[in-house]
Amino acid sequence: QVQLQQSGLGLVKPSQTLSLTCSISGDSISSDTAAWNWIRQSPSRGLEWLGRTFLRSKWYSEYAPSVEGRMTVNPDSSNNQFSLQLNSVTPEDTAVYYCARSFHSGFFDFWGQGTLVTVSS
């Protein structure tokens, strides 16, 4: 059974960097069929896909236009985990953040437990 365990700080100051990690068990981040995603949820924006990383002979990362240039998703093969970094946060980035696994056809079948991140001074 695949399990995704999230870790990271729940309070970030405006203009600073939000960092979260998702540890994978029951699958490999180096899978050639899966992708590893970050999704967030807030009352104002609903569920919003942010970005993903995946291995297809080389590593790829893709991002939603809303966070492109501000967000990085990094794989860590040694520890079978992946991370999210979101720079220059504002209160609009306050949300519950989830990691999730997906496949080619774009459905998310396993999710992390969610982390509430609040952006506030």
Added chain:
Amino acid sequence: DIQMTQSPSSLSASVGDRVSITCQASQGINIYLNWYQQKPGKAPKLLIHHALTLQTGVSSRFSGSGSGTDFILTIYNLQPEDVATYYCQKFDPARAAFAFGPGTKVDIK
């Protein structure tokens, strides 16, 4: 960008009822449409993928249909444990674009 709408935004039905939730895409998305159930304080749970394929382990009381721009999630024999918010989600493989609908909240009368 393809936009997703859902109707109704909320509904209340009796135990044993059949309930239908509609999801509409602003452009055709073939069958790249998935349905999730979310209970308060929990992550979404995948119910249906590819518009009509029941995810392993999900109750057969859930059923999906549709293709192109119009999709339906049907819950047969509504049970108290089905109280949740339901989301549709589309995927555009050509652009790696994902989007969720705004959700439909289901309650028991």
